[in-house]
Amino acid sequence: MNDPIVGIIMGSDSDLDVMNEAANVLKEFGVAHEIRIISAHRTPDVMTTYAAEASSRGLQVIIAGAGGSAHLPGMTASHTLLPVIAVPIKRHENDHEALWSNIKMPPGVPLATLPENGAKNAGLMAIEILAINNPELTNKYQAFRQKQHDTVLEIDRNLQGNDQN
Ligand code: RP5
DSSP, X not given: OOOOSEEEEESOGGGHHHHHHHHHHHXXXXXXXXXXXXXXXXXXXXXXXXXXXXXXXXXXXXXXXXXXXXOHHXXXXXTOSSOEEEEEOOOSTTOOHHHHHHHOOOTTSXXXXXXXXXXXXXXXXXXXHHHTTOHHXXXXXXXXXXXXXXXXXXXXXXXXXXXXX
C-alpha cells in the first residue's frame, strides 16, 4: 500500500465499529489511509505529536471520531493546518455531548463536523477534498454519484411498476 494520505483517528477502539465506515469508503476509492486509536485524554502527548507531524508525514486530510466530551477532533485541528473532519460518536438516544463539543469550535479553528456517527460521509468528504487536485479520483467520485443517482431511478421505476395492479 502507498503511504497514507488520510488519517483516521478515534478516541477508543470502542469507536471502531462507527469509524470503519470511513475506512471502507477510502478502501472503495483506493485511497491509502491509516487507522489509529489516539485519545485526547488518555494519550494527549500522542495526539499532539500526531497532529503536529501529520502534514510532514504526507497526510492531506484527517478524520477524527470521538464520543463523550470528544476533545480529539477539535484539539487535533488546533495542532495542524490540515482539514479535520469530525465524527461525533453517539451511543444512546440522548447522547449528544460529542456533537455539541465538536460543533462549538471557536472562530479561527474550523472543524468540519458531520452528523452523529456520520463516518460514511466523512470518508466521502475526504474524497471530495482529495479529488480537487486528482482527476482520476474525480472520475471515480463522479461514477459513484452517477451510480447512486441511477439506483434511485431504478427503485422509483420498480415502485411505479408495483403500483400498477
Ligand atoms: C471517548 O470516550 C472515546 O472516543 C469513546 O467514544 C468514549 C468511551 O471510550 P471507552 O471507555 O469505550 O474506551 O474518549
